Amino acid sequence: MPYFITSTILFVLGLVIIYWVHNQYHLDIVVTPKPPPAEGAPLVSICIPARNEENNIRRCVESALGQDYPNIEVIVLDDRSTDATLTQLTEIASRDSRLIPIHGSDLPVGWAGKPHALFQASAVARGAWLCFVDADTFLKPQAISSVYAKALETEADLFTIMNEQILGSFWEKVVMPLVMTALSVGFSPRKVNDPSRRDAIANGQFILIKRSVYDLIGGHEKVKDQIVEDKAISEQVKWNGHRLIIADGMQVASTRMYTSLATMWEGWTKNIYLGLRGHPALLLLGAFAALLALIAALFLPAWPLLGLNWYFKGGGWLALGVIIESILVWGYLITIRAKMASKMKISGWYALTTPLGAGVFAAMMLTSAWKVLSGQGVTWRGRNYRPK
Numbered sequence: 001m002p003y004f005i006t007s008t009i010l011f012v013l014g015l016v017i018i019y020w021v022h023n024q025y026h027l028d029i030v031v032t033p034k035p036p037p038a039e040g041a042p043l044v045s046i047c048i049p050a051r052n053e054e055n056n057i058r059r060c061v062e063s064a065l066g067q068d069y070p071n072i073e074v075i076v077l078d079d080r081s082t083d084a085t086l087t088q089l090t091e092i093a094s095r096d097s098r099l100i101p102i103h104g105s106d107l108p109v110g111w112a113g114k115p116h117a118l119f120q121a122s123a124v125a126r127g128a129w130l131c132f133v134d135a136d137t138f139l140k141p142q143a144i145s146s147v148y149a150k151a152l153e154t155e156a157d158l159f160t161i162m163n164e165q166i167l168g169s170f171w172e173k174v175v176m177p178l179v180m181t182a183l184s185v186g187f188s189p190r191k192v193n194d195p196s197r198r199d200a201i202a203n204g205q206f207i208l209i210k211r212s213v214y215d216l217i218g219g220h221e222k223v224k225d226q227i228v229e230d231k232a233i234s235e236q237v238k239w240n241g242h243r244l245i246i247a248d249g250m251q252v253a254s255t256r257m258y259t260s261l262a263t264m265w266e267g268w269t270k271n272i273y274l275g276l277r278g279h280p281a282l283l284l285l286g287a288f289a290a291l292l293a294l295i296a297a298l299f300l301p302a303w304p305l306l307g308l309n310w311y312f313k314g315g316g317w318l319a320l321g322v323i324i325e326s327i328l329v330w331g332y333l334i335t336i337r338a339k340m341a342s343k344m345k346i347s348g349w350y351a352l353t354t355p356l357g358a359g360v361f362a363a364m365m366l367t368s369a370w371k372v373l374s375g376q377g378v379t380w381r382g383r384n385y386r387p388k
Contacts, residue, residue: 004321030248037148044129048075050076056256057076057088068141136256140253157210157213158209158245163203164344164345176258216242217237303330
């Protein structure tokens, strides 16, 4: 009986936690394709930082130049790339004068790489709106028109979108959906969009901000030492009384963040580390998330097997009840994860890899937490950043 009671408690908790975790991602504002403005469209400066992006930069820049919005310039800051990034930019610029390639200067003391790159790009930009786009992000032709229209509609000073994530490799499809779910728990879009709350976050893959507001908050110079500069910029915007909006932009932009387990590990442990550093409450939330991930990775697969073992050892109807409870929790989880997989345009069968993905996610969380507690730094894009 104690085993059955324990299983029943876990059964109820499991259903409640699964439901709660998967009902935090409320992107109530959705960007849908819109036609370009009829007249009087202000200049939008699309600013793209690029460091060794030869595999992405052509597609990224050509998608930016292919906008139906009538008044754009595209500024690409080549951050001292050692590959063919600059060669490709020079070739594209020779065909389209709207592209302005800039040679990045050496990284000054006290600056992180991406804030410095965007600081240099924004110094050249002439637009009334600045649009920061990552080099691994690809815009649909209606992207700027659609986001600009929604920014006006919501009276946003900074408008950022969650892009469609392009998932190619096995490990991307296993891990990325779980990471995106975890992010929705840590940063609720509804709280971010509520001007009465301090919750603030932005997606650096696509940020549209009024130039006047950007200058008022001090631009990227204000957050010059922040590797996660998008969150830092969003905080400066919102905490200084300006309007911050995060929206679903999957119909107008897509991103290929990582292409392998190694690049995902480097990128996400960096992001998680920087999110947890200096925030005790988030560190506790991270520990809770790691615990849930470990339970999903280790206990969930073992639960029905334990019940089955007990049944064959004479557990009778109590053991059968444990088996049924475990299967119901499994079925509920797999159903929800299959729906998430479908939204991310991958096969629903990847829901069955949830324990594997949860194990990798737990390892990333624990690694980042250890870096925080031990005072270690992180390495990103060949640069090492250590806490002050």
